[in-house]
Amino acid sequence: EAQVTQNPRYLITVTGKKLTVTCSQNMNHEYMSWYRQDPGLGLRQIYYSMNVEVTDKGDVPEGYKVSRKEKRNFPLILESPSPNQTSLYFCASSFLRGTWQYFGPGTRLTVT
Amino acid sequence: GENVEQHPSTLSVQEGDSAVIKCTYSDSASNYFPWYKQELGKRPQLIIDIRSNVGEKKDQRIAVTLNKTAKHFSLHITETQPEDSAVYFCAANLAGNYQLIWGAGTKLIIKP
Numbered sequence: 001e002a003q004v005t006q007n008p009r010y011l012i013t014v015t016g017k018k019l020t021v022t023c024s025q026n027m028n029h030e031y032m033s034w035y036r037q038d039p040g041l042g043l044r045q046i047y048y049s050m051n052v053e054v055t056d057k058g059d060v061p062e063g064y065k066v067s068r069k070e071k072r073n074f075p076l077i078l079e080s081p082s083p084n085q086t087s088l089y090f091c092a093s094s095f096l097r098g099t100w101q102y103f104g105p106g107t108r109l110t111v112t
Numbered sequence: 113g114e115n116v117e118q119h120p121s122t123l124s125v126q127e128g129d130s131a132v133i134k135c136t137y138s139d140s141a142s143n144y145f146p147w148y149k150q151e152l153g154k155r156p157q158l159i160i161d162i163r164s165n166v167g168e169k170k171d172q173r174i175a176v177t178l179n180k181t182a183k184h185f186s187l188h189i190t191e192t193q194p195e196d197s198a199v200y201f202c203a204a205n206l207a208g209n210y211q212l213i214w215g216a217g218t219k220l221i222i223k224p
Binding site: 042043056058097098103105106 | 155156216
């Protein structure tokens with residue numbers, strides 16, 4: 001089954017404690033992306049990747065890092081989380097440039 | 113840069129009636145227009161898309177129309193059913209770009 005998976009689905013953490021949210025897709029897609037979704041602000045892109053070892057900033061990259069060492073995985077790293085990073089995070093992938101065909105189930109992150 | 117406006121923000125229709133959601137875009141170079149459906153607590157799903165060389169596209173009860181002159185595109189849902197209740201997002205993309213520009217979303221409520 002074609003899918004994008006994310007882990008964990010829910011995470012409560014404290015300010016400053018480094019965390020990683022994993023994202024994996026089984027469709028051999030070149031393009032992957034991270035979004036955050038906040039009430040009233042819609043979907044905002046954090047980072048995206050065009051292929052292995054090729055990434056670029058989206059609209060709201062501050063406070064986040066990504067890596068793309070393998071085609072299937074695109075982890076999101078928060079080196080020093082802050083409360084303003086409390087949000088719902090979605091990973092997405094596509095074989096077409098400029099669209100996002102599949103989204104992961106989401107990770108709800110709370111930073112206290 | 114590109115800007116996408118979506119209306120209405122909330123739409124309530126009787127079950128069985130039709131629903132229409134409209135988006136306008138600012139950059140005439142945009143050439144790809146997807147629509148996403150997000151049910152409560154779920155991930156966004158790509159439901160239909162249209163490219164600028166096509167004026168209309170249908171898939172069962174949903175259709176999308178594009179008016180390039182007026183720079184607007186619309187989602188039409190006929191014979192609405194309770195499972196159509198969701199937030200619908202439109203988006204636009206410039207040819208060759210990696211980033212989608214998203215509308216703010218329309219909450220569609222289907223009244224029984």
